[in-house]
Amino acid sequence: MSESLLPNNIAELKAYSSAKSEKLTGTTWLNANESPYAKEFQLSLNNLNRYPEPQPENVINAYCSYAQLNAEQVLMTRGADEGIELLMRTYCESGVDSIAIFTPTYGMYKVSADTQNIAINELSQKLLLDAEVSEINEAVGKAKLVFVCNPNNPTGSLTPINKIAALAKSLEGKAIVVVDEAYIEFCPEHSAVSLLQDFNNIAVLRTLSKAFALAGLRTGFLLANSSLLAPVRKVIAPYPVSTAVALIAEQALSSDSVTQMRRQVSILNGNKERLKTLLNGSPKVTQVLSGEGNFVTLQLKDKNDIDAAMQQGTIMRPFSLYGDENWLRISIGNEQELEQVRLWLEQPE
Structure with a gap:
């Protein structure tokens, strides 16, 4: 039934x-x-009868310091996966809109799109890496979100920052370029975060699961300018981050950590x-x-x-x-x- x-x-x-x-x-x-x-953390939890901060200020401020951004540009999520879901739920209309991905790549872009009945324009990593931006723009078509996993999982390939910038410029008013930087700490000089000062159609996904050694915490961040994040803040669950997670994340983002x-x-x-x-x-x-x-x-x-x-x-x-x-x-x-x-x-x- x-x-x-x-x-x-x-x-x-x-x-x-x-x-x-x-x-x-x-x-x-x-x-x-x-x-x-593995690392040990200190927890003092005597207030679990109260709801947590929707966006824990201490964690946001610590990540701002780490990523050299301001608080309006940072949204804390349940892993980078929630950031993927939120962008689709916010910017794509079910049964109408599409996303573009460059395969082989991280499988959750497809699962999230399929879950929300969003069409997928499946392009190749070879196109992303080798083609001119004008050709990529044309291939992307009417996709609202263009996902660039950088470094790419599972191939480990890198798309140069200047190419991401050129792609975002060519798609202004048409699409958001979503740069998934789950592995960026292993090559930080290639981060697209510096592009946020010039582009309102770039979003960057980050996580504490890899280099920060906190895969079990399920903590990520969605980085973008305030105009892009404002609608996402309306869509995110009211209390996405537990008190315990926030306390551990705050310690993990301290200067010493x-x-x-x-x-x-x-x-x-x-x-x-x-x-x-x-x-x-x-x-x-x-x-x-x-x-x-x-x-x-x-x-x-x-x-x-x-x-x-x-x-x-x-x-x-x-x-x-x-x-x-x-x-x-x-x-x-x-x-x-x-x-x-x-x-x-x-x-x-």
Whole structure:
């Protein structure tokens, strides 16, 4: 009976398959682009009988200091995923409007659009990276939101800031360019946040899940100028951020914690270079994509090698890419975790 009540777009929806949705067992977890670093936080919660601040002032101010923005340009969300949802709910009319994405890319853009009955103009990463802005503009068509994951998940490719600026300029009055910077701390010089001073049609998605090592907190930020964010503030839930989350996020954004995060990023970037050297020298690997996030994506000669890794307890993320099923994404872990990858690579074929 309940199935007959479902709208067609939900009945036909293919849900996002996250790394944690698969019930896997292992000892080395390199499948979800998480940080290997855990940190303890202090919580004093004697006021949970009261509703939290809708946008916790201390957290907003701390993120403003970190991102060099003002409070009107920052909206705290439940992970960057809520930012994606909010932009679609605010700016796209269900059954009428569309978004543009450049595949292969993060799967939640498609899931969010499908959920809200918003059409998807699926373009290619190759077009985004190689084509002239005029050609991209034409291909985007009437899309209201144009999603640029930068660095891109799962390929790790980077779209230059000047190209994002040129694309936003060409789409003024037509569309919002949404730059998803979930991994930007691993290459901060490529952030599009500096473009906000010149553009009202650029939105930037951020998260504390990756470099800040807080994937379990589900905290993100939507950054844009006040004219773009004002309607979104009408759409967001009245109390999106719990008191406990706000207290932890405030500590994570302190000056000392940001310094610690940058030190950890430096270590992880070094580990990434060592991993790429291992992969490029392995007979098991046919291709390594040059990525800028906290992961490396590669193509294996034999997909069955993934089973051998899982049997030894090393869990990585297999997926299909460019029509082939022998691709693997390895999150950058600590030295002990990368040692497990080395042992797997050196197993006889």
